[in-house]
Amino acid sequence: MKNWITATLFIFVLSAYNLPHHLSSPTYQNKKLVYKDATYEPEIRTVQLYPYTGNANAVLSPSVATLNNNNLLLEFDDLVQAPENYRVKIIHCNSDWTPSRLRSLDYLYDYNEFNIDNYQLSVDTKLSYVHYKFKIPSLKVPGNYLLVAYRGTDESDIILSKRFMLFNSLVSINLLSDLTGLSSNNRLNQQLDFTIDYNDYPLQNPMENVSIVIRQNQRWDNAITTLRPNFIRENINQLEYRFFNYENNFKGGNEFRFFDMRSLRYPGQNVQRANINTRPTLIDLMIDKPRIYQPYTQYDDLNGEYFIANSDTGNGSVQSDYVTVRFHLKASKVNGEVYVIGEMNNWNLQDRMNYDEVSGLYNGEMILKQGYYDYQYYIKGDTLRSNYFEGDHFQTENEYEIFVYYKPPTSRSELLIGYGYYEMNPSR
Structure with missing residues (x-):
């Protein structure tokens, strides 16, 4: 329970921000965890998870790292005047962001409860806040993960959830297009054609056990998740993903x-x-x-x-x-x-x-x-496409990621065994 100072500030924040009526109480009930990036209280703001390298531009990078070099850092603000006792738990997920069947001990070296001890109070700001930092711990298994932060010892009192991915480079991804956007069948769209070579990591029944996710500009709302290889060349251990009916097309969009x-x-x-x-x-x-x-x-x-x-x-x-x-x-x-x-x-x-x-x-x-x-x-709406006000151009510079997941026959989860990052129409 927040103290009376926090509650007073919270009431001011609610009135100043014109937040929905159902969030007008500092006590939250029936928080339901969603397996995506989300905040569960209006005071929790500016949640960022990125690979910390010391470079100022690192915050723009995807929340993706190699399993053996996990340098991911979580940062967020709490619009209150005093720090709280927050903890973190981590959940291993499948490629579709459903929880896997792995137990915490299968993918963690420590007990699945981590304190967020690194915080600073805001300085000379009109609205006071506490700025928190938390480094993602080392993990054993590659794949999708959901970080869940909560208050005190009550895991149901969730304040935020954030997705991140750890991968092992067990297969190689090779593009068949030139990243200029001109390989598209539609001049308003962009697409990536590619192959996956698995010479060094045998795949059993790849048509059923391999899943591909393609993401544009780090977005999950329009990610492509249903692709299956259209050619399997077992003699050279290669999967080909080359399509002609817009299966792997993204709207080109416009510069933001x-x-x-x-x-x-x-x-x-x-x-x-x-x-x-x-x-x-x-x-x-x-x-x-x-x-x-x-x-x-x-x-x-x-x-x-x-x-x-x-x-x-x-x-x-x-x-x-x-x-x-x-x-x-x-x-x-x-x-x-x-x-x-x-x-x-x-x-x-x-x-x-x-x-x-x-x-x-x-x-x-x-x-x-x-x-x-x-x-x-x-x-x-029903009559106009979603980006009607922005327009679509195949020349637009966008970033793309390809995630390769594999579920071994004896495994209880999908593993992230390959990852690729690409820029379409790079301007620099």
């Missing part, structure tokens, strides 16, 4: 929209104004317009990711403030719901925009930590 609020004193690109006299600070972004009929323009984006930074004081982790960011889209009203999505909200359809008939604007807002963000607009 972005805004720079690393400085609140001197607003950056695509920030219209910053009102530092409000609590929290209020940021209005430039008015966006649909890009459906605009020609493709190449520029470096973050492929939907974000990073935390503060050019006003220099310390992004504990001196970056939380601000209200308001989005504005000038467009005719569409038959459907419009959302802002990106890694900042786990690509979830939760930040819905409201249409103002007088101004002809879709307006929405989010509470975000000071930094640099990518985003796009998403339509949920």
Whole structure:
């Protein structure tokens, strides 16, 4: 139970953020674990899991590491004034993110309960928070994993869940396309054709026991998970994945929209104004317009990711403030719901925009930590495709990952035995 100071701040945060009524109590009941990236309390913010290398750009990397070189780091904020006792447990999962049949002792060297002891209090911020860090422990088995953080000793009092992957390079992945986007049957799409060579790791019944997952821009909401090899060459131990009916096609999309609020004193690109006299600070972004009929323009984006930074004081982790960011889209009203999505909200359809008939604007807002963000607009409806406001181009620079899972006949779980990372149409 949070103390009275925490509860008072929480009530202020709720009113300032206009959070849903069902979250208006600091006591949460009936939290149900979902096997995906999620937070279970509105105070838990800016959850990032990435390979820690000391490089500032590492935070943009996928939460993937080799089994023998696991350097993954979890960071998150709790919008309260005092630290709490948080713990972590780790669950091994199959390729479809259902829990495997492995016991904790099968994949962990320690008891499945880890304290989060590394934390710092925010400094000189309008909204107080505690910044936590936790290094993923060493694990025995490659595969998908779900990290679950919870309060105290009550494993049902969940605060967040986050996915990560550990792999062994037991098979090799070889691309059959040139990463220019021109191998697609549809000039609005992109696809990866590839082979898997398993000379050094025999696969039994690969048609049934091998699973492939392809992910675009670290997203799980549009991942391809149903591919089976269209050719098996047993004489050379090779599986071929080459398709002609769009089975492995992704929409090319467009380069992501972005805004720079690393400085609140001197607003950056695509920030219209910053009102530092409000609590929290209020940021209005430039008015966006649909890009459906605009020609493709190449520029470096973050492929939907974000990073935390503060050019006003220099310390992004504990001196970056939380601000209200308001989005504005000038467009005719569409038959459907419009959302802002990106890694900042786990690509979830939760930040819905409201249409103002007088101004002809879709307006929405989010509470975000000071930094640099990518985003796009998403339509949920029956008549328009989801990225209608953004457009599709085969030239778009996107990142792709190929995951190769295998379930040995005697195993109780699927193992991640191969991984590949690629950039389509790389601009640098």
